[in-house]
Every structure is written in structure tokens, then in C-alpha cells.
Amino acid sequence: MGIDRLDGRLLVLLAEEPRIGVLEMSRRLGVARGTVQARLDRLQSNGVIRGFGPQVDPTALGYPVTAFATLQIRQGQGADVRAHLATVPEVLELHTTTGGGDMLCRLVARSNADLQRVIDRVVGFDGIVRASTAIVMENPVPLRIIPLVEQAARDDDG
Amino acid sequence: MGIDRLDGRLLVLLAEEPRIGVLEMSRRLGVARGTVQARLDRLQSNGVIRGFGPQVDPTALGYPVTAFATLQIRQGQGADVRAHLATVPEVLELHTTTGGGDMLCRLVARSNADLQRVIDRVVGFDGIVRASTAIVMENPVPLRIIPLVEQAARDDDG
DNA sequence: TTCCTGCTGAACATATTGCCCAGCCGAATC
DNA sequence: GATTCGGCTGGGCAATATGTTCAGCAGGAA
Numbered sequence: 001m002g003i004d005r006l007d008g009r010l011l012v013l014l015a016e017e018p019r020i021g022v023l024e025m026s027r028r029l030g031v032a033r034g035t036v037q038a039r040l041d042r043l044q045s046n047g048v049i050r051g052f053g054p055q056v057d058p059t060a061l062g063y064p065v066t067a068f069a070t071l072q073i074r075q076g077q078g079a080d081v082r083a084h085l086a087t088v089p090e091v092l093e094l095h096t097t098t099g100g101g102d103m104l105c106r107l108v109a110r111s112n113a114d115l116q117r118v119i120d121r122v123v124g125f126d127g128i129v130r131a132s133t134a135i136v137m138e139n140p141v142p143l144r145i146i147p148l149v150e151q152a153a154r155d156d157d158g
Numbered sequence: 159m160g161i162d163r164l165d166g167r168l169l170v171l172l173a174e175e176p177r178i179g180v181l182e183m184s185r186r187l188g189v190a191r192g193t194v195q196a197r198l199d200r201l202q203s204n205g206v207i208r209g210f211g212p213q214v215d216p217t218a219l220g221y222p223v224t225a226f227a228t229l230q231i232r233q234g235q236g237a238d239v240r241a242h243l244a245t246v247p248e249v250l251e252l253h254t255t256t257g258g259g260d261m262l263c264r265l266v267a268r269s270n271a272d273l274q275r276v277i278d279r280v281v282g283f284d285g286i287v288r289a290s291t292a293i294v295m296e297n298p299v300p301l302r303i304i305p306l307v308e309q310a311a312r313d314d315d316g
Numbered sequence: 317t318t319c320c321t322g323c324t325g326a327a328c329a330t331a332t333t334g335c336c337c338a339g340c341c342g343a344a345t346c
Numbered sequence: 347g348a349t350t351c352g353g354c355t356g357g358g359c360a361a362t363a364t365g366t367t368c369a370g371c372a373g374g375a376a
Contacts, residue, residue, distance in 0.1 A: 002220055011212060018210035023363055032324045037365090050213040052176035054169060056303045060206040061310045062160055068226075068255070068262055070292075082298040089309045094299035097226070097292035104226055104292060105299070108306065134228075134255035134262060140240040141252035141263070143301075145214045148266065151247045152219045181332055190355045195334090 003048060006031065008153025010039055011049075015146055018052065063090070063108040065115050066136040069122060073101040077127025084125045090118045107133075161206060164189065166311025168197055169207075173304055176210065221248070221266040223273050224294040227280060231259040235285025242283045248276045259287075 009029055022040070026033040043049045058066070073081050078096065085091045085105060094105040107122065109115035115135070123131045167187055180198070184191040201207045216224070231239050236254065243249045243263060252263040265280065267273035273293070281289045
């Protein structure tokens with residue numbers, strides 16, 4: 001469990017220049033190619049690295065508006081609501097949170113007007129009692145993991 | 159602007175099997191290698207594809223607890239608060255939202271007890287008036303983009 | 317000591333990349 | 347109708363990376 005400094009450096013390198021190959025990584029890190037390959041395999045079967053999917057920007061796709069909606073769910077309707085929200089493409093993620101029957105979801109839309117349509121589609125479902133939406137204006141810290149990786153590598157190895 | 163069906167198929171393929179090369183993609187998609195290369199280049203300079211960084215799972219890193227915190231910021235302290243939160247590794251992302259002086263951030267922690275430490279560090283800053291935290295219990299829809307990509311490809315291509 | 321795990325450095329055949337080209341097609345322009 | 351243009355095709359080429367295997371070596375654990 002956990003990652004050591006070499007794993008940390010590997011992840012940082014991979015995050016900064018994702019398209020470089022195993023050989024180039026081994027050169028940058030100053031270790032043998034086999035080592036990098038073994039570490040990568042281990043990190044992936046560990047589940048530390050989930051994948052290398054492309055990070056797609058919804059804005060460039062024509063969905064520049066992001067919002068977070070807090071949903072209050074009717075008792076016992078949780079599973080239905082989850083299934084419903086999973087069918088809405090504009091729902092990018094969904095979490096159930098503390099405070100019985102509450103969910104939080106991230107939405108995107110083509111415009112503020114379009115957001116209304118999305119919200120209607122999201123909440124237009126029987127199990128949802130109430131919804132409150134916060135529209136994102138700025139994103140000062142985009143989703144990031146590197147600082148945490150570095151801390152984890154320090155903690156584990158230090 | 160926008161993406162056509164081939165772009166969409168390319169993104170889906172890339173999301174499903176991220177480590178395959180350009181040549182293999184061209185075989186799967188039934189187009190010439192040069193076409194795939196050109197599309198990929200365009201998608202990246204477009205900003206549609208932001209990168210191919212590894213998706214790291216905080217849980218596997220030893221941070222299994224996720225929470226969302228809504229922060230209320232004192233007037234005029236926004237920039238300071240942003241700078242403060244950017245220095246906290248456990249803050250994975252930060253948004254400013256409608257409802258003047260409000261921010262929403264995603265946190266991770268090593269345990270529920272550790273979450274208290276993280277929250278203390280987050281809110282232990284002058285510009286933050288009030289904070290309310292929702293701990294994530296389940297994540298029925300993990301962050302996804304493919305359904306939106308498919309919709310965008312359909313819409314754009316008619 | 318002996319076992320075991322992880323890293324090294326090397327080798328090999330095979331596959332992929334980056335780059336070039338000429339040709340073809342359809343759409344827009346003149 | 348003729349021309350120009352952008353995008354796709356299919357090919358070739360040298361350079362490079364990959365997957366795989368191997369023996370050797372160091373350090374920790376039994």
C-alpha cells in the first residue's frame with residue numbers, strides 16, 4: 001500500500017508529459033526501463049492509476065456552463081434517482097452525501113438558458129423532492145492530484 | 159468548433175483503450191493513420207483534449223474520504239482565500255459559485271478524523287466566514303465525459 | 317548462510333512513430 | 347464550367363520504441 005518516492009516522481013512525470021514512452025521515462029528518472037515498466041504495471045493493478053483516458057474539456061465541446069446541484073431525495077427512491085441521473089449526459093458526476101437522502105451532482109450546459117433545460121430534466125423525476133443549484137463562475141483550482149501525490153510519496157517514504 | 163462523428167468515435171476509443179497507438183486506432187476506426195494523427199492534433203490544439211494525464215485514485219493513495227465544502231467568503235478576500243486553498247494538497251478542486259462570496263471545494267482525507275484536520279486547515283483562514291461540509295458516501299456516477307461526447311458528436315454532425 | 321525481491325543492463329525481433337509524398341474527392345469560389 | 351482548397355487515402359522510409367527474455371547483483375528476511 002502507498003507509493004514511494006520513485007512512484008511519486010513517475011506519476012508527476014506522467015502527469016506533466018503524458019505522451020512520453022516508457023523508455024524516455026526511464027531516461028528522465030535515471031532508472032532502468034524494466035523498473036519503470038514494473039512500477040507502472042504495479043501502479044495500475046494497485047488501482048493507483050485508474051487509466052490514461054483523455055481529459056476532455058466540456059467547454060470546448062460546447063458546454064461552457066458548469067453547475068453543482070444539491071438534490072433532496074424521497075426516502076427509498078435513491079436507486080431510481082441514481083439510474084435516472086445516469087442517463088443524463090449533462091450529469092458529469094453524482095455523489096450521495098451525508099444528510100440522509102441528499103445527493104450532489106455536477107452538471108454542464110450549453111448556456112445559462114440551456115442549464116434550465118438540464119435542471120428540468122434532472123429534477124423532473126418523481127423521487128426528487130427539492131433541488132438547489134449553484135452556478136460555477138470561476139474555477140481557480142481545476143481538478144488536480146499532483147500535490148496530493150507528492151504528499152503521499154513523502155509520507156510513505158519519509 | 160464542435161466535433162463530428164469521427165472525432166466522437168476517436169474520443170470514445172481513446173477513453174476505452176487509452177494506451178493503444180495511432181496506428182492501432184486507425185485500424186479500429188477504419189481510416190488512414192494520417193487522418194487519426196491530424197484529428198488528434200486538432201482536438202488537442204482545439205482544447206477539446208486537455209491532456210492524457212494518469213487518472214490517480216485518491217483512495218489508493220490512502221485518502222479514501224471525499225467531501226464537498228461550501229465556503230462563505232468575506233467581501234474582498236476572494237483572491238487570498240483562493241491562494242490559501244491552492245496550497246492545501248487535500249483540496250482537489252475549487253470553484254467560485256453564484257451567491258456572492260461562495261466557493262465550493264472538493265476535499266479528500268485519510269479518514270473521517272483526518273477530515274477534521276483538513277477542514278480546520280481549510281477554514282483556518284481569515285477570509286472564510288463560514289463552512290458547511292457534506293461527506294461523500296457513495297459515488298454512483300464517477301466523473302465521466304463519454305455520454306456528453308457522444309451527444310456533442312451527434313448534435314454537431316446532425 | 318540462504319532465499320527472495322527488486323533493480324540493472326543488455327540483447328533480440330517486431331511494431332510503431334514521425335515524416336515525406338502523390339493522388340483523389342467534394343465543396344466552395346470564381 | 348473550371349479552379350482552388352482542405353481533408354482523406356495509401357504508400358514508403360529511417361529512426362525509434364516496444365515486448366520479452368536473460369544473467370547478474372544488492373539488500374532484507376528467515
